[in-house]
Amino acid sequence: MKSSNVFPTFHVAVASILGYLNYEYNMRKSYTLASELKFYKEVNVGQVKGQQLMDAGSVTFSKESGLDFGKAMGFRDGDTYCVAPITNGDANLLVYDFWAIGRERCVWRLSPDRHPEKFSRQEDLMSPDRL
Structure with missing residues (x-):
């Protein structure tokens, strides 16, 4: 694997994890309450x-x-x-x-x-x- 491919892949993985955590922490409870x-x-x-x-x-x-x-x-x-x-x-x-x-x-x-x-x-x- 080339080193030039490692950094973009790593950044995409970190961004995905942070986006999911942001949703869980900030949005999931609000969305669930609003949908009910x-x-x-x-x-x-x-x-x-x-x-x-x-x-x-x-x-x-x-x-x-x-x-x-x-x-x-x-x-x-x-x-x-x-x-x-x-x-x-x-x-x-x-x-x-x-x-x-x-x-x-x-x-x-x-x-x-x-x-x-x-x-x-x-x-x-x-x-x-x-x-």
């Missing part, structure tokens, strides 16, 4: 409690759902972080179990008439690209 989470569709926040969805990995809300910007709050520490309860239409709920969170997306604070942007789909309420 459930998907819930058309959740009506007026009828479902947050405790019922503690195993949720993804939630889409009913068409009546929306954000209650009157109860929204924000906090600034460099970035602006904000939360708003997800409600069922205009109904006042006794308990708000579902909240939308955002960073640098607090449009209700910036708008003098407090009319936020409209969401085109229910998934937009919680999609990661809106955070």
